[in-house]
Amino acid sequence: MRAVVAVLLFVTAAHAGLWGLLREKQQAAEFTGILPSVSYAPFDGSGHPDVDNFPTAERIRSDLKKLSAQTRAIRLYSSTGGPEMVPPIANEFGLKVNVGAWIDKDVTRNEREIQAAIDLAKHNANVSGIVVGNETVYRGDQIPLENLGLSEEERYRLVAEENQRVRDAEAQPADKRDEAVRWATAENNVRRLTRLIQRVKSQVKAPVTSGEIWNIWLEHPELASSVDFIAAHVLPYWEGFSAKQAVDQAMIIYQKLREAFPGKRIVIAEFGWPSAGYNRKAAVPGQFEQAVTLRNFVSRADSIGMEYNIVEAIDQPWKFFEGGVGPYWGFLDASRQPKFAWTGPVVDPNYWKLAGIALLVGILLSLPILQLAAPTAMQTLLLSAAAHGAGAWAATVFAYWNGHYFLFGSAFALTLGMILLIPLVAIALARIEEISAVAFGRKPRRLITRALTDAQETKRAAAIASGEPVNVPKVSIHVPAYFEPPEMLKQTLDALARLDYPNFEVVVIINNTPDPAFTQPIQDHCRELGERFKFINAEKVKGFKAGALRIAMERTAVDAEIIGIIDADYVVTPDWLKDLVPAFDDPRVGLVQAPQEHRDGDRSLMHYIMNGEYAGFFDIGMVQRNEYNGIIVHGTMCLIRRAAMDMAGGWSSDTICEDSDLGLEIMEHGWLTHYTNTRYGYGLLPDTYEAFKKQRHRWAYGGFQIIKKHWRRFLPGNSRLSRDQRREFGLGWLNWLGAESLGVVVAILNLIWVPIVAFADIAIPDKILTLPIIASFIVTLAHFLVLYRLRVKIGVPQMLGAMIAAMSVQWTVSRAVAQGLITEHLAFARTSKGGLTMMSVEFQAFWEAVIGVLLLIGAGILVVSNSNIQITEIYIFAGVLVLQSLPFLAAVAIAILENSRINQFGWWTATAVRTAELIGLRPVALPTPIPAPQKVASELHRDA
Template sequence: MFGTFKLWEWQARGDAMPGVSGEIGGFAYTPFRRDQSPFEKKYPTPEQVAEDLDILSKYTRRIRTYGVTDVPSIYPLAEEKGFTVTMGLWVSADKELSEREISEGLALLKRHKNIERIVVGNEALLRKEMTVAEMASYLDRVRADIRRQFRKGQRPPVSTAEPWHVWLANPELVDHVDYLMVHLLPYHEGISSARALEYAFSRYEELRQRFPKKPIVIGEIGWPTKGEVMPNLMGGDEYARATLEDAVRFVRGFLADPRSAFLDYFIMEAFDQPWKVAVEGWAGSYWGMFDADRQLKYSLDGLIVSDVRWQEKARLAVAVAAVPMFLIAFALGSWNVLGRLWLMGLVQLSAAVLVVGVYLPKDYYLSRGDLVGLVFLIFATLMTIAVLLSHGFEFGEVLFKRQWRRRFTPREPLPPEQQPFVSIHLACYNEPPEMVIATIDSLARLDYANFEVIVVDNNTTDEALWKPVEAHCATLGPRFRFFHLPKWPGFKAGALNFALKQTDPRAEIIGVVDADYVVEPDWLARLVPHFLDSPQVAVVQAPQAHRDFEHSFFQRMCNWEFEGFFRIGMHHRNERNALIQHGTMTLIRRRALEEVGGWSEWCICEDTELGLRLIELGYETRYVDHIFGRGLTPSDFAAIKSQRFRWAFGAMQILKAHLPKLLGLRPSKLNFAQRYHFLTGWFAWFGDALHLVFALASIYWTLGMIHFPKTFALPVASLAMPVLGFMAFKTALGPVLYRRTMHTRWSDILGASILSVGLAHTIARGVFAGLFQKKGTFVRTPKGWRAKGTFAFFGPIREELGLLATILLGAGVLIAKRGLLDLEVKLWVSILMLQAIPYLAAVLCQIIAYLPDNAPPEEQAEKPSAPSTGETPVGISGTMAH
């Protein structure tokens, strides 16, 4: 905890700069608070004005105002508290308001002796709200009224307030004023804070020499603490940044300069004015020495503190993280100390980032549009944190756990007379007969005495595909039975339920193999003995694996992208009996399968759904990480996209159906750890779905920033920076785990990462389809064909191409309009580039899949074959970069 406070203190500490002492010449003062605005007719109360003046009295006894009709209580209160006032009259294109301001201002002048000057209008010429002649008319009128009503020695001088260059450009205006009120704000001209002070003095001197007979009052001089980067108006490489450090450097420098003691000036300004963002842009809200809540942003001496709220933020972050850190320290006793410190550090970092997001409405003045964007960013942060912590937990368990408590290995074979009877079910649909026959032949070679094989071909209309399989089964003897179902409901689950009804009464165990798998002879002999350990063992699962992928870089990408789950995620889940069952190389206790009602035909991922139902009843599932069979990889990118869409769709079907039990709202035997795995196992895919939402939102926001920059402000660095860091950190976990747990080349790790990221859009579509559709369609995963045609290449990635082009175009236009000087622009462009990565990866996957060496052997020989069905787990955690 002490270390956490020190880190907060370190990040809040700024540079040491020379301090100043003594009274300030004056403040430009506008009294509106955070939730008040003249546009919304929400005005400060007299009590709030009195509080402001009490605060300012510690620094000065002079203020400069901008109007009289909005908050007239300023003037009697200022007189009561001993302030002299340079009174502003707001004149503009609104003639009715201008008349009212002049009338009420002259009335106040009669009642209050502390009004030392009059300022008619503020930057009205700069805003082009009136001509020089019109302004001169107002000035002459006010001066004339004052001459009529006041004796010569009591007449307050009159002027208008404009930047230095407006006075130089309109010298005729000087004849209508008693003094010059000038605004010297080098920030607006893109002058760096290092050079700004001398620049301001030089402009002042230029005015003094041009108009030597007129007194000069500096009506505004200061620097904003937040805002956009301002490019130099002269077109040079110089630019001005709006930061706390720059503001302190300029204001302290001005006050400490010996020349300032001889000047009449007002620091711009006393208090931040959030409402100004609508008329002045982002920086307009942050010119105050105090924030809108009347908290001092920076002192005039001592060390600069960049975040005055760092202590309360640190306390809140520690409090939020305390309980989970305590549980990690004492509940993960099987981890070594380094692993526990690793996860505790992630929790504390996540809490700190969350606190930063929660405090943003205090640290920044956000418009309604900004608040909408902030909600999205905080939601993105929460999801990123959830995914990061779940991956961090998996990462820590794999790398720092002393040993697995539930690590199952192949057993020694049982004598034939003790071997339980096994019924192996193989469902196929429109499969190449030679591929299915290869699978059947591998089953015929099983080194096991008591088994049968039931092959069910459902809904295949082409006899050339299923007849050869039927004929081949007939040659293998009575233990191989073939069934052809011309029209059968329920997809693969329907075929497996049919096979269950045909199963030999002696069968105690059901085995399921996909139609493209070549199985090792010792599969049953080495795994069936696990069922004899306990009647509660319902599932014994071996990993999926691939063959014939080495010749093709794309198929190596597919293979190694799968491998992450079986080498990492399955061990992680197996440790708490929360296994993801997948539909091949799986063995199921028949009694348990029949107890839960067989395979669910409503779900297109019936394998995972079955495993969850068994675990909900308290059954045990086991994972034996030994390859006993190998199948074929998807043939191209379109094929694996089809497969992953099905998994994501099925995962959402499962989640919707089982959510009450997962949340403990309905009775089940799920424990906390199992609920955790089956809920967080889908976090990564929800992250992909949210990525699509945020990509679309980012495009919309970028368009808003381009066309309506004052309504759509840029995101703040304090939240965008951690989000970017979390994304990068999370992305790095996958390759590190791969390198530590699997013996493969970095090129294969890179390929797996690209494929995993490139599938994000497809997963997102599958998630949304599964959430909002009731029924899914079982789509086959092609293993040996490729689409043909001139535009076939673009078909599978047309959506990704469109999103990629839109994001890149938006980033390019934003850079062209705003430049890359501003940190906030850089961060937003960085976010856009991160949003584009999955779509770029998808295009890259399609390119790689189309390279000549990636064509399947059948295609290279111009022997097209039909697609194959492949079932694999859903709810995968531990795969690359999901």
């Protein structure tokens, strides 16, 4: 334990050290003066000014009092709806004001804005200028003729000129036409704007201009001629320049304007950098980037005597329509607190608070390690590192929540995302825990191994030789069957007859199978095998397989102490009972489970990978769960103490996984269970991919039924389940049912989100929502590959195929969980085996194909739509969609494989031979991959 505590302290210290090393500190030019001008909007909160966001005089006075210590002037963008209160209040604090008249396509509003701006200029001596329109030409808003103050004749002449300009543009060659039309339209807007500026200039003495992006001034010099000074917007962020390039770019543009308009007063009417939001090409928002950019710009601008206005003073949360960065241009946040200092190193004032959160969460998530049974140092190191990684993510989430403004929609999206991501992170941590246990933990101690059974046999033989009494409890083996191929079932019974155990009986129960072709051969065969074999043909049995097993219990020998269950397709080895029954010498043991294995993995490539997929559960998950007495009982190769079964209430028909249900009931009554990963029986794989999916659907649906039936037993004091057993079952259900269902839900939600991101240019998922999905996928991939290599004795090709097979049932499991939520009971679906199943004419992965293709199309749309602005989060989002498509496409791949020639091993052999001949080598015969269980089954069949 000391080593474990030492490792925990080491990881915590390393985590704290990383925060210290990674703390960002940047140098920037210091500014101790007063800004010449800042943009100011008096609106508060997230409501749009046109709807309900009306400022009060008190709010404006409070803002301007604070700003008066930082600037000499204020720039407004409108003169109605609240901003008209600014000039007189600004005068109280000695602030100059450049009033704005917002101009768009609304005639009535334009007229109100124009008159209000004129009135403010006439009645407030501190109004130093009027800005008519803000990026009106850039936005392409055509100013209504009614606002220009023209006579009818002037209007007619203006419209005629505009139409002729457009016609001339449309007459240009095809390769120049679009650009010519764009320029003609802009020129028309410029002409109207100049007329409006002339109208305002005729009524005021204050200088009049218009606010436009810098290139508009260069492209339309007649606009510059109409204004008293040039008010150019220089915002390198929107042009995709990096924060390091921004100031240089602004200076270059300023020089261009001076050269283009010598002698004209030039004001950089907007310069700024957002503190949050999404990147645009090389332009990355951020608090550090904003602080460094603004401080360097102000220093450079002051050194050359530039007139400028910083956009903007205070964050405006209502500006979500300007994209992700819209609300974050202020150097004060919405609470009127400074985001950075204008002097000294640029640092994050909340950095150590975030570090504290990360460390606290990491420590809390590490505490369960202390409850593990004898964890190793490496196991502790991996688990603690994962816990602190989750802590760092939690701190990042807190920083995002604390540093962003949320409308209802974005807050809802983030909350929903976190609701889905928290269990996803929990699943990833659980999988890391399993990796650590298998790769670095102690070797299994409760597992029944061949060495252990050999030692038991040696001890038993010695006892017999010495004349000591040896208990040989009677075993009643139950074989339920429903429309099973008779030849297959005969092989199962022949193998039971060869059991190397002196005291057993076999009860064969065929239920609801009226066709004598399925029942009579088995009845005759049981007579041939002797009195140990009892045959029951039960019709109209209710309760599916559980109902049949209840009838078998009624015909079980009174002196049978142990009940064995095998499926009708399982060929057992002779030493099954001899090796495993001695485990019941411990009176506390209620159940012993052996793994499933299959003897037909060489039927096709599909069956080959399916067999590999099954092996993972029995060699990894079951072995680990056995260490905590928390195995999942599956209804074949299972031995159950009769007393434990009676105490648990016997076979129940209220779930379609009666075997797992009974096993959990037995554990809930305090019995011990044991598991062996030694193969003692070999069954048949599902005939088709359809049967494989139906079987997985039944398991998942039955598992969900068991959750609904037993969840109260997992509450403290409601059963004899230990804390470890509760944890294993809880994490097991979450890891299987939860992971698959969450994967599908998140994929569908992301698919719905694609058009919003691609076409609405809003609600782009932040990295805190997308990177955990990628990290979870990587953990899942590592979990599969590492554990398979360490525990499952199969080759790499079969392992990779098994991974595809495991992914392919994600949609199937999620459907089962969804049906479990809305239904109580589904009919028991027999898994078709034995080669009697007809191949379905339907494509077995239709919906998986639809969703998988849509995810790929969505990723493509995101990449194409993002090619101009290159937002990193969109590329990450597209990558997430591609990853999420893989399970769906895996199902499509297997469904296509099943009906193709390459599914047959013979095709691969023939192809290899033909290839060898083509390249001049003599034909070679490649070995057919035949699993070891096939050899065993073949030998058993030959002996029969």
